[in-house]
Amino acid sequence: MKPVSELSGRTVVLGVSGGVAAYKSAELARLLVKAGADVRVVMTESAQHFVGPATFQAITGQAVWSDPWDARMPNGMAHIDLTRDAQLILIAPATADCIARLAQGRADDLLSTLCLARDEGCALMVAPAMNRQMWEHPATRRNVATLVDDGTYMEGPAAGEQACGEVGAGRMVEPADLLEAVLSHFTPKSLAGRQVLITAGPTSEAIDPVRVITNLSSGRMGYALAQAAVRAGARVTLVSGPTALALPRGVRRIDVASARDMRDAVMNNLSGTDVFVSVAAVADYRPASPSGRKIKKSADSMSLELVRNPDILAEVAARADAPFCVGFAAESHELDSYAQDKRRSKRLPLVVGNLVSDGLGSEDNLVVLYDDEGRHPLERASKAAVARAILEHISRLLKG
Structure with a gap:
């Protein structure tokens, strides 16, 4: 009997939107690759202000995508072809703007468009990352509720100190925990209810x-x-x-x-x-009888x-x-x-x-x-x- 590997044969589209937590996404990409996944990175334009595409290309060994009109895709339909054989889109970090776009069904950049165009067999997982007040705002709460009702998996956010210096909920879940969420997602629930x-x-x-x-x-x-x-x-x-x-x-x-x-x-x-x-x-x-005090060395041998x-x-x-x-x-x-x-x-x-x-x-x-x-x-x-x-x-x- 041969133990089953973790993410071998799985394709994950890693979406990176424009938040300071984007630097953590490079580590997430590394962990996904190490677990055996085929990782394709799609970045928003603003994400590239925080981390460069070359970083993700070096980690994944694949081209990074951001332009819906990218001519490298033979038929010019990256928003379709990038997810047709993928089983999961994971957006980490997902900013308040990114979450709003997804909730509204926007299709005005490559990441939002491929999320809208994905097949039912390709799940969507989102890891929010934003200032605590943005996370607590009623508009964000409505958008998150809409995504959850639509079947999106929401991972986080975590609470703690933020880049702005404030403390509260809004931090992106750590890469190791997001990897665990992905592994759990792909694991058959053979012990469900047990x-x-x-x-x-x-x-x-x-x-x-x-x-x-x-x-x-x-x-x-x-x-x-x-x-x-x-x-x-x-x-x-x-x-x-x-x-x-x-x-x-x-x-x-x-x-x-x-x-x-x-x-x-x-x-x-x-x-x-x-x-x-x-x-x-x-x-x-x-x-049989533990000593209440430290036993002092006294003889060459001791019986216990x-x-x-x-x-x-x-x-x-x-x-x-x-x-x-x-x-x-x-x-x-x-x-x-x-x-x-x-x-x-x-x-x-x-x-x-x-x-x-x-x-x-x-x-x-x-x-x-x-x-x-x-x-x-x-x-x-x-x-x-x-x-x-x-x-x-x-x-x-x-x-x-």
């Missing part, structure tokens, strides 16, 4: 106030699954051990430290859950008594109202044997297995999926790509 609960990261078991028992889990796999599940339309709660990872957009996170903290958080949020994915590297044991931690996945899977449970098995050897034993002993519909040398703490992963039909190896890929493939498999099992 509630997904995911555990991620390591747990931390106190020995004394400054020392802990933990492991090398980075949490990346769990966070990637949370992000992919949100893109697929799920409502996602992420119970996370200590990590340095950014929270994926649209995910609700509950921070915990110990295995018992994680167990309590899972049980308190299990109601209504359709899918429980136990990705966290939970410590099997914890110190350990006791078992709760098995969160086993407890959830054994419930009469258990959701669809997915376990992870990170092994140092005999992966097939241990992963299948874990699946059978805990009566899990799916276990994701990997050797610790193939993914623990790293950016990519090599995993095998185990279910009632047998083993399904995935190709080595980024954890984001592996997460998408895992969730597609979960979706198929849920439908089955």
Whole structure:
């Protein structure tokens, strides 16, 4: 099974109108290209006062368009041909003037005309950027409402300090967040209406106030699954051990430290859950009697008594109202044997297995999926790509 790429085969028309946030659009273009999209840039005349067409041409490797009479298009119909094989027009930044033109159905420059002439299969996404008073003006609010009623996707604006020195709503959403919006737009909503609960990261078991028992889990796999599940339309709660990872957009996170903290958080949020994915590297044991004070060095050796931690996945899977449970098995050897034993002993519909040398703490992963039909190896890929493939498999099992 080969993980599906992100924006490969997708064509995005990036519209840039004349606001100071146009400098961010160059980074957005880079991110879209990096994600595999074919990016065509259309600039308004005023946008070129803030950033030059040569910048976008260098980033995308394609000509930049701004003149509706541009003779480079063989039939002279750039407003038609630029979007006929595109799946999305993303305007970022979209100024108040640009939004007004779109709402009124104007066709007096290339960007507004191609938006008006696009097919139904080409969606329109708009990222507003303007002074806070312009954003709050009733005329702008009416125009935005008209676009939303027409089926336009509105991303933002964000709030914060603006170029004019004022503070409030009106900032363009950051390029990384706009990329996430685009990825979410193109992701099939295979988990729409589903509630997904995911555990991620390591747990931390106190020995004394400054020392802990933990492991090398980075949490990346769990966070990637949370992000992919949100893109697929799920409502996602992420119970996370200590990590340095950014929270994926649209995910609700509950921070915990110990295995018992994680167990309590899972049980308190299990109601209504359709899918429980136990990705966290939970410590099997914890110190029996943590010291309230720092243990001082006194002898050449030290004994530490350990006791078992709760098995969160086993407890959830054994419930009469258990959701669809997915376990992870990170092994140092005999992966097939241990992963299948874990699946059978805990009566899990799916276990994701990997050797610790193939993914623990790293950016990519090599995993095998185990279910009632047998083993399904995935190709080595980024954890984001592996997460998408895992969730597609979960979706198929849920439908089955």
